[in-house]
Amino acid sequence: MTVKTEAIGKEWPATTYEVGKEKIREYATVIGLDNPVYFDREAARAAGYRDVVAPPMFAVVYSSPAVGPAMFDDEVGMNFAAMVHGGQEFEWGEPACSGDEITTTAKCLDISEKDGKGFYIFETNAVNQNGDQVARGTWTLIVRGV
Amino acid sequence: MADLNPGDAIPELRTTPDKYLPHRYAGASGDFNPIHIDPEFAKAVGLPNTILHGLYMMGLVARSATDIAGGDPKALKRLSVQFRGMGAPETEIVVSGTVKAVDGDTVTLDTVAAQGENQTIRNAEAEVQVA
Numbered sequence: 001m002t003v004k005t006e007a008i009g010k011e012w013p014a015t016t017y018e019v020g021k022e023k024i025r026e027y028a029t030v031i032g033l034d035n036p037v038y039f040d041r042e043a044a045r046a047a048g049y050r051d052v053v054a055p056p057m058f059a060v061v062y063s064s065p066a067v068g069p070a071m072f073d074d075e076v077g078m079n080f081a082a083m084v085h086g087g088q089e090f091e092w093g094e095p096a097c098s099g100d101e102i103t104t105t106a107k108c109l110d111i112s113e114k115d116g117k118g119f120y121i122f123e124t125n126a127v128n129q130n131g132d133q134v135a136r137g138t139w140t141l142i143v144r145g146v
Numbered sequence: 147m148a149d150l151n152p153g154d155a156i157p158e159l160r161t162t163p164d165k166y167l168p169h170r171y172a173g174a175s176g177d178f179n180p181i182h183i184d185p186e187f188a189k190a191v192g193l194p195n196t197i198l199h200g201l202y203m204m205g206l207v208a209r210s211a212t213d214i215a216g217g218d219p220k221a222l223k224r225l226s227v228q229f230r231g232m233g234a235p236e237t238e239i240v241v242s243g244t245v246k247a248v249d250g251d252t253v254t255l256d257t258v259a260a261q262g263e264n265q266t267i268r269n270a271e272a273e274v275q276v277a
Contacts, residue, residue: 027174031205032161035217047218056212056222057205061175081191085200089226095219138226 198233
């Protein structure tokens, strides 16, 4: 069996996510972050942010909903039972703050096969309500035994 | 930030995720894949037990990288990781790293997250603006 490659270049509809102060608190607490810019509006503003700011890796929270439909697309045809998350990259631009509305699009960059494994690479591009890029993500998913 | 030079070690980050950490991370992130929260499911698919979310461990790597810039989130410009080993709850995670390159205000770090000999994240490369 070989991987299907017709989904390379395919893009999926954008998802939107409104960043909330309490969600930032919840995420930052789990990661063990203690900088008050994640919890306290005044501290965030004093540090030059518009509002409580999201930790960089909060990018997964607003970007993941865009990746889901791509992963589950029949044209991509991934076997989830044999899938592992192989690698992840983010590049950050404008910080995401509480109250921001983030729009994320997902695109299939590549599908390939090597040594009996399928490599599925997706890109997400997240922009805020002003059109500023917030985070660009590259998601590498590996399926064993294709 | 004090002067950083290629080859310098960055401060280690150590944390031991408790049994319920994956549940809290699932809630915080929205990733409720049962391999992270349901021991019976995890065992049924051949895992020894529930495993940590890779992106949780990447969150710790990001925390360690921003720490060299005083914890300022906007200092982290880029982070790229490879997930290699599976992480387990109730086992200490050590994030360690070295400075790979310094170019003006931009420091590139090479970081590893490990539980004992098990390197769960390897080849983590972070670009941090330290000015």
